[in-house]
Amino acid sequence: MAGTATTCADPSTRGVEPERWCLTLVHAHDPGALGRRRVLEPGETITLGRGAQVLGPGALEDDRISREHLRLTPGERVALEDLGSHNGSFVDGHRVERAALEAGAVIGLGRTLVLLHRGPVRLPDAPAILGMVGSGSAHAVLCDAIDKVAARSTPVLLIGPSGAGKSHLAEAIHHHGARPGPLQVIHCGVPEREAALDTVAPGSTLLLDNVDEATPALQAQLLARLDDGREHAPRILAASRTPLHRASAGGNVRDDLALRLERWLIHVPPLLARREDVTLLARAFVERHAGEARPLHAKLALALLLHDWRGNLHELEAVIECACIDAQPDRPLPLSPRVHARLGRDDGVRVPPEPGRALPRLRIAADGSWFEEPGEPRVEIGHRKPLARLVRGLAEQRIASPGQPLRPRELLALGWPDDQVVERAGANRVYVALTTLRKLGLRDHIQRTDNGYLLAPELELEIKPA
Secondary structure (H helix, E strand, C coil), rough: CCCEEECCCCCCCCCCCCCEEEEEEECCCCHHCCCEEECCCCCCCCEEHHHHHHHHCCCCCCCCCCCCEEEEECCCEHHHHHHHHCEEEECCCEEEEEEECCCCCEEEEEEEEEEEEEEEEECCCCCCCCCCCCHHHHHHHHHHCCCHHHHCCCEEECCCCCCHHHHHHHHHHHHCCCCCCCEEEEEECCCHHHHHHHHCCCCEEEECCHHCCCHHHHHHHHHHHCCCCCCCCCCCCCCEEECCHHHHHHHCHHHHHHHHHCCCEEEECHHHHHHHHHHHHHHHHHHHHHCCCCCHHHHHHHHHHEEEEEEECCHHHHHHHHHHHHHHCCCCCCCCHHHHHCCCCCCCCCCCCCCCCCCCCCEEEECCCCEEECCCCCCCCCCCCCHHHHHHHHHHHHCCHHHHHHHHHHHHHCCCCCCCCHHHHHHHHHHHHHHHCCCCCCCCCCCCCCCCCCEEECCCEECCCC
C-alpha cells in the first residue's frame, strides 16, 4: 500500500527557514544581470547608485542613475530615502522623496527596476533545468523538486491553478529524466479517452492532464498502468488544479488511484507568487514570439510587474505576443495601447493608497501557513496543518474560480485527506475549522453560500512564497 505522500515543492514540509527582506533586479540595461538577488541584513543600510556593487558588477550601470541615488533601511518595513538624485526615485511608478515600503514594491531608479520582497536567506542548491526560467525562491524550489524526482519512476502529481505551468513542468521532468520515449498527454476531461492508453509508447512519460476529471473506466485502466512493473513501462505524471478529492470523502477519484498518484507532490504556485521571475519569463516568451531576444521597455516591464496575473503564464504569454506584434524593428517592446487594454490598466501601474505602500487587503502564504492584513500582525498557522490546508485550498479556488465555493466535503478532503469521516461529522469538523479561521482574522473574508464556502470574490488577494 502506498505510504504518506511526500511534497517536496511545498515549503510546509521543510524546516522553517529564516526569511528576510530581499532585493531582486528585475529590469536593467544588462539582461544578463536580471535575477540577481541581495538579502538585506537586519539593521543594514544600503545605498543604491550608479556603479554600486550591491547587486553585482554592472547591474546599476545606468546613466540616469545618480552616483548616490537612494538609501534603503530595513525594519518592519523598508524605509526609502531619495538622496537628492537628479532623475528621482520611484515606487510602483510614483515619484517619492521618502516612503515606507511593503513587500512587492517596485523601486525605480533611472531605467532600472528593483523588486523588494521577502524571501529565505538561502535558496535550494538545485541545478539549472532545461526549459525552466526564473531566479526566485519558488523557481528554485521547483527546480529542486524536478531534479530529485526526474530520474526515478515515482508517480508525480502536479497541483496548481490553470495556466501556472503544470504541463511545462511535466516536460521538464520528462527531459531531465532522460526517458527514451516521448512525452504523451491524455486529457482526462475529454470523453472516451480510455483508448488513448493503448497507444502509449514504451519508455515514454504519460501526463494525465485534469486527472480529477477521469471517468471510472479510465481510472481503472490508469491503476493497471501504475502497477505495470515492466522495464519499459511508462512513467506516470498527473496534473490537477486542486488536490485530489477522494471518493471516500465525496470526491471523484478512487482512493487507490489517489494514493498511487500522490507519492510525490509538486505544488505549482500562481505567477503572483513568482513576481521575481516575471520579466525573465516575459523575455523567454519574447524569444518564442519574436524569434529573437529583444529588450522590454521600462514602462512595459513595470506594468508586467504590477499586474495581478489571474491568468498566470497563459495571460503573460498573451500580453507578450501582443507586444511583439506592436513592436517596431530594433526598438524595445512597448507598452502600447493594445497592451494597456490587455492588462486592463489606464496607465500600466497600480495606484497605492499612499506613495510607496501598495497594500493588498489580504496576503496568504502559498502553502497556507500564514496570512496577514495590512498593518496587522502575521497570523502563523503552519503548525495547525488542517487549517493551513484549508486556507491554501480556499486561496487556490479564489484564484482559479473566483465566486465559486468549495463544498463542505471538498473542504473536508482538503483539510483531512487521510481521514474517513461520516458526512455529518465531517461537515461539523469543517464548520469548527472555518469558525476558528474567522476568529483568527478571516471573519470578513470567508463567505458562506448555499453550496459551500469561499474567499470573497471582491477580495484583493496576494499569494506570497511561504
